[in-house]
Amino acid sequence: MILCDIGNTTFHFLINGKEKKYFLNEKLPSFNQRVYYISVNDSGTKNLKYSNDDVIDLENHLEFKTKYKGMGLDRKIACIANKDAIIVDAGSAITVDIMKKGKHKGGFILPGFKAIKDLYPNTSHKLQFDFNPKVNLDKIPLCTQDAISYAILKSIIQPIKNIRNKQQIIFTGGDGEFLSKYFKNSIYKKDLIFENMKRIIDANNCIA
Amino acid sequence: MILCDIGNTTFHFLINGKEKKYFLNEKLPSFNQRVYYISVNDSGTKNLKYSNDDVIDLENHLEFKTKYKGMGLDRKIACIANKDAIIVDAGSAITVDIMKKGKHKGGFILPGFKAIKDLYPNTSHKLQFDFNPKVNLDKIPLCTQDAISYAILKSIIQPIKNIRNKQQIIFTGGDGEFLSKYFKNSIYKKDLIFENMKRIIDANNCIA
Numbered sequence: 066m067i068l069c070d071i072g073n074t075t076f077h078f079l080i081n082g083k084e085k086k087y088f089l090n091e092k093l094p095s096f097n098q099r100v101y102y103i104s105v106n107d108s109g110t111k112n113l114k115y116s117n118d119d120v121i122d123l124e125n126h127l128e129f130k131t132k133y134k135g136m137g138l139d140r141k142i143a144c145i146a147n148k149d150a151i152i153v154d155a156g157s158a159i160t161v162d163i164m165k166k167g168k169h170k171g172g173f174i175l176p177g178f179k180a181i182k183d184l185y186p187n188t189s190h191k192l193q194f195d196f197n198p199k200v201n202l203d204k205i206p207l208c209t210q211d212a213i214s215y216a217i218l219k220s221i222i223q224p225i226k227n228i229r230n231k232q233q234i235i236f237t238g239g240d241g242e243f244l245s246k247y248f249k250n251s252i253y254k255k256d257l258i259f260e261n262m263k264r265i266i267d268a269n270n271c272i273a
Numbered sequence: 274m275i276l277c278d279i280g281n282t283t284f285h286f287l288i289n290g291k292e293k294k295y296f297l298n299e300k301l302p303s304f305n306q307r308v309y310y311i312s313v314n315d316s317g318t319k320n321l322k323y324s325n326d327d328v329i330d331l332e333n334h335l336e337f338k339t340k341y342k343g344m345g346l347d348r349k350i351a352c353i354a355n356k357d358a359i360i361v362d363a364g365s366a367i368t369v370d371i372m373k374k375g376k377h378k379g380g381f382i383l384p385g386f387k388a389i390k391d392l393y394p395n396t397s398h399k400l401q402f403d404f405n406p407k408v409n410l411d412k413i414p415l416c417t418q419d420a421i422s423y424a425i426l427k428s429i430i431q432p433i434k435n436i437r438n439k440q441q442i443i444f445t446g447g448d449g450e451f452l453s454k455y456f457k458n459s460i461y462k463k464d465l466i467f468e469n470m471k472r473i474i475d476a477n478n479c480i481a
Contacts, residue, residue, distance in 0.1 A: 131415075133414075133415045134415065134417070157397065158393070158397065161424075170413050171412075172413065173413070173414050173421070173424040174393075174421050174424050176424075177396060181384060181392070184389070185366070187388075188366050188384070188385060188388060189365070189366065191345070204379075205379030205380065205381070205436060206379050206380065206381050207340050207342065208341065208342040208343055209342070209343040211381075212341075212379075212381045213382050216369075216382050216432060219431070219432035220384075220428035220431075223434075226431075227427060227431055
């Protein structure tokens with residue numbers, strides 16, 4: 066089985082269980098197998114279809130109801146199959162979504178961890194710092210390195226804790242594993258998107 | 274009385290009660306009055322001294338004890354005379370300091386409000402948005418504009434609320450007035466730095 070998550074910079078493939086990335090403008094091989102994909106980038110979709118005939122857009126088979134307007138496809142895919150949980154996708158931005166009794170209740174979008182870190186030295190040369198992942202979050206900082214490290218972590222952690230109501234928190238994305246360590250009853254699912262793409266296929270016999 | 278706060282881009286004067294700004298490389302007038310100043314920029318200090326002979330550096334008369342290493346002069350000046358309060362200077366960065374029983378207990382540094390806002394469209398064109406200052410912070414957002422506005426405000430408000438213990442919060446700086454509206458028992462002091470510079474002068478008869 067071949068799965069493909071088309072983002073704005075790369076094709077992210079899962080080819081018979083193995084991950085493989087290609088840049089969007091790269092020439093793709095012909096896989097001689099059906100490719101199930103989701104895409105947020107039209108020229109990426111075009112590129113995939115140019116080299117492969119047997120492709121299926123899973124967005125057409127996704128059933129996800131929400132009152133949220135403008136929710137990205139990746140976010141929807143990350144949320145399905147989680148009946149009561151907070152889903153956090155920590156990438157270039159950090160999306161936080163709430164599922165309750167099988168329904169999507171809304172969400173919010175924090176800046177990405179790296180983007181926030183890079184802000185400080187760009188604001189002032191006096192705010193150059195090395196991030197301290199071991200900063201004590203229960204003590205008010207007493208030096209610049211800790212003052213910034215503490216503030217970055219608190220600015221991400223507190224808004225999530227603030228809406229939490231004992232639910233499990235499911236982390237995914239590049240910084241998901243790191244951030245999950247600051248929350249009790251949380252797990253990190255590296256392949257949440259691929260897992261849920263498989264769920265959509267399994268639920269739709271006609272395309273399996 | 275003439276007060277001057279020398280930052281990294283401007284001279285901020287209070288000349289007999291009236292504010293006046295000059296750029297750091299601008300030619301300053303000779304005021305023919307004593308100028309009390311604080312400075313975080315050496316070439317600014319040099320420029321002031323070039324056009325004015327009677328100048329007094331208030332840093333030499335500042336008594337501020339703290340275990341915090343690398344605390345900026347502006348932050349120290351903002352904190353003095355506040356025995357039990359949280360002092361928030363919301364400018365290009367947002368500094369948060371805790372004073373308790375007359376002692377500085379530490380602090381942290383959040384990114385500036387404008388800097389965080391500008392991060393989103395730079396991360397993805399899909400995160401273009403107009404900030405909604407009226408977003409309901411007690412409801413999970415249901416559209417992108419609110420999802421971002423909510424997250425920005427929560428990422429600033431929650432870390433401050435998290436360390437608060439019923440103390441008053443004193444806001445200053447360009448975004449201070451706006452942010453103060455999200456906190457009970459808070460006040461905005463536009464001229465906190467100048468007020469406290471006057472306090473240092475009053476406490477030191479020899480220079481008054």
